[in-house]
C-alpha cells in the first residue's frame with residue numbers, strides 16, 4: 001500500500017457523471033452508535049469503502065461487535081459486546097476513533113482507550129469531549145497515553161455548553177446521552193449534516209433526540225435501543241472535491257447522489273468564481289466551467305453552515321490558477337496549510353502567515369513529484385496535477401485512501417489521465 005503512487009498527465013478537461021460515495025464523517029459515528037444497540041442487526045447502506053471505515057469495523061470487532069460488509073452495506077450485531085478496551089494500534093490509526101468513547105461508556109459504563117491518532121492537523125485536543133462526559137458522571141483518568149474511563153453509577157443527563165461547536169464532541173455527547181438517566185442539553189452544538197444523520201439513526205433506534213442541525217440539541221435518555229436499517233448521507237466534501245476538480249480542469253460534470261443543501265457555501269462561492277453550477281432533480285448537481293476562474297477575494301473556514309475547513313485545500317487549488325488573488329483564513333485547524341509547499345513546487349504563488357494564506361493566481365501549474373500531507377491536502381494535490389501541464393507523481397496515497405473510494409478510477413471515468421502503480 002505504502003509504495004503505491006498516482007501517475008497523472010495533466011491538461012485533460014473533465015466530462016461525464018459521478019455518483020458521490022457515502023459520507024465518511026457520517027459512517028464513523030454511525031458505526032460507533034451501533035455499539036449501543038444491545039440486540040439485533042443494524043444495517044448501514046451507502047457505507048463507503050475506505051481505510052477509515054475498515055479501521056472502525058476492526059475496532060467494533062475488537063470489542064465484540066460482529067460486523068461484516070456486503071458491497072456498500074455494513075451489517076453489525078452488538079448483542080455480544082464483551083471488551084471495553086480499544087488497542088493502541090487501532091486508536092493511533094485515526095483521530096475519529098475517539099468517537100467510540102461516548103458509545104462504549106453508554107453501553108459498558110467503562111472503557112480504556114489511547115489518545116487518538118489520525119492526520120496531523122495541529123494539536124487534536126479532546127478536552128471538550130472529556131469535560132462533557134465528566135459532567136455526565138464519567139470518571140476519566142489519563143495514564144501513560146491511555147484514557148481510563150468509567151461511570152460507576154452509570155451516566156446521567158447534564159446541561160453542557162461547548163466553548164466551540166466541536167463535531168466530534170457533539171457526537172460523543174449524543175452517544176453517551178441516548179441511554180443516560182435523564183435529559184442532556186448540548187448548547188453551541190455542531191450543526192453539520194453528519195450530526196443530523198446520526199440523530200436520524202438514533203431516533204430510528206428509539207432514542208429521543210431533538211434539535212439536531214441547530215445549536216441546541218436535547219437528548220432524553222431511554223432504557224434500550226433497537227436495531228434499525230439506515231442509509232448514510234452522501235459525502236459533501238467528496239462532492240466538493242469533484243466540483244473543484246472541474247474548476248481546476250474545466251469541462252462539465254453531473255454529480256448524482258448529492259444533497260446540494262449540504263454543500264452550503266460551496267455552490268454560491270464557485271458561482272461567484274465563474275462556474276456554472278445548479279442543482280436539479282432530487283439529488284443531482286450540474287457544473288460547467290469553460291473559462292479561467294475569477295479569484296474570490298476571501299475564503300474563511302467556519303463551522304457549518306460556514307465554508308467547511310475540509311474543502312479549504314480543494315478550493316485553494318482552484319484559486320491557484322484563477323485570475324486575481326484570494327486570501328484564505330483557516331479558523332478551524334492550526335496546521336492545515338501543509339499542502340501549500342507541495343503546490344508551490346508546481347509553480348503556485350502562495351504566502352502563509354499563521355492562519356492566513358494569500359494565493360496569487362498564476363496562468364499555469366507544472367507537473368511535479370508530490371507527497372500527500374493529509375487527507376484533503378492530498379486530494380488537492382491530485383486536482384492540481386490534473387490541471388497542471390505535464391506529468392506528476394503523487395505518493396503517500398494512504399492519506400487519500402482514508403477518504404476517497406478509488407479516486408483514480410472515478411476520475412478516469414470522466415476523462416482524467418491518471419493511474420495507480
Ligand code: EPZ
Pocket residue numbers: 024025026028095096119123124125126127128129130164165166167168169309310332333334375376403
Ligand atoms: C470532524 O473532526 C471531521 N472528522 C473533520 O474532518 C472536520 O475537519 C472537522 O470535524 C471540522 O468540520 C470527522 O468527522 C471524523 P472538531 P473533529 O472537533 O470532530 C478543536 C476529514 O478531513 N477541538 O469540530 O475532530 C480542534 O482542535 C476530517 O474528514 C478542541 O479544541 O473536529 C479543532 O481546532 C479532518 N477540543 C476544532 O476544535 C476538543 O475537545 C474543530 O474540531 C475538540 C476539538
